[in-house]
Amino acid sequence: MRWRRARERLIETLIRLSGFSAIAIVMLIFVFLLKEGVALFRTVPLGEFLTGQRWYPISEPPGFGVFPLICGSLLVTIGAAMLSVPLGIASALFISEIARGWMKELLKAGIELFAAIPSVVLGFIGMTLLAPLIRQAFHVPTGLTALTGSITLAFMAMPTIVSITEDALTAVPRGYREAAMALGATRWQMMVRVLLPAAGSGIVAAVMLGIGRVIGETMAVMMVTGNAAVIPHTMLQPVRTLTATIAAEMGETVRGSDHYFALFAIGIVLFVITFVVNLIADRFLHREQR
């Protein structure tokens, strides 16, 4: 009896410990990121860092303006969202409301398989198949453009958006569907006027998680966007994203140099963007309950 109680207490302590250590590790990472990133602002003012248009970290004098990188990230992300959100929601509607039997099972399995493709493979496909297509279709000098990145990333966001949206749709009570049909709604009206609004918060969460995946994605974008750190004016120009910059340059920096600190500062920018996205997702997820 006493032995059992001791065991309970031990397990409880272990669980609590792992909970706290998870929080502690996150805090430590954040503090480290902040400390290394903020160090940059001793030499480069924050305003210049955010709005500066030159990213030439190893030129003389160096330029540490991340504005082109922010633009690159936003452009690729918005493009990917514009492709993957409507397609993803439509696919989820098809899978949950229209497809039946083996078709439904096949599609669901397909989506899961899709989610399992490593991003480097998608990047590889984007580079070898998509980029030449885009170069020829739009007659541009290089196929490695923001659009190529958007399309590739849309494929990465799709499985997340489809599967979470599908869950949200499936969770809509049958009573809502029946009520709509009994009032004489067509299937289409039922989906648009009842299902989508009823699943709304779940769908927003799906979209935000999908977008979160896109913003943080590094390998695939690095392979297909051309990595030119200039402010893009169209989707058909090469761009460079925040993530790709960190990944490409971290290996070459000297620890403690301005360049090194600048990459951490980029990390802070990414952190803030992701945090805001999560905050929005959270707002929507809990809107219903309030």
Added chain:
Amino acid sequence: MKPTEAPKLIVQDLDLYYGDFQALKRIQMSIVSRQITALIGPSGCGKSTLLRCFNRMNDLIESVQMRGRILLDGQDIADPSLPLVTLRKRVGMVFQRPNPFPLSAFENIAFGLHLHALAAGRRIHAIVEQSLQAVGLWDRLKDRLHQPALRLSLEEQQRLCIARAMAIKPEVILLDEPCSTLDPIATGKIEELLYALKEHYTIVIVTHNMQQAARVSDTAGFLLLGELVEFGPTNRLFTNPRDPKTEAYITGRFG
């Protein structure tokens, strides 16, 4: 007695299968206009299935196979000349569990009006008010028309669902055990409401509560294992059943 009218709904030799399982067997019945017809019987006997035939809700279930005909004002409801959407506008339904949409009370009622483009602007407001008046919710809801309907009590939700069904001016209202989630007082109120509504609507109500059927209906049908054992005036059916199985059921010997 009202002057005799042609029956609103006629069921002819209706068989219904879920896959191999026959849920309705050779159903024959006529439902009179502006009356309340009750369908009673033990759970699983096919009451809901029969009710859902009248607005073709069973079409949503893949395994369902049907034979026989149902006529609405003499017209076959399966006939392509009567589009499903029109049928469901003419034959409304209220479900066992109150199922208002997760919208405001106002939007719930306006929903069907938008679907069928029956009204716009101010007219919508007028119809919402009328429908809520008819179900006795107007005074309680007029100041919170735009609050979520899911915050209402179950009874209020069920009334709202009745109002929602009525707003599109159906001719027939089908109710599937509309009081089964309500307490006796709320049940009594809904029954009074049905009684008032029958002046304008043909009502078919499924209930497993015999007292309720006896209280509210003009005609009653007793279903058992998919067969319509007996169908006739409620008074007669409850005081002088012709079939021994009906008698056994209403005297509580099984079910």
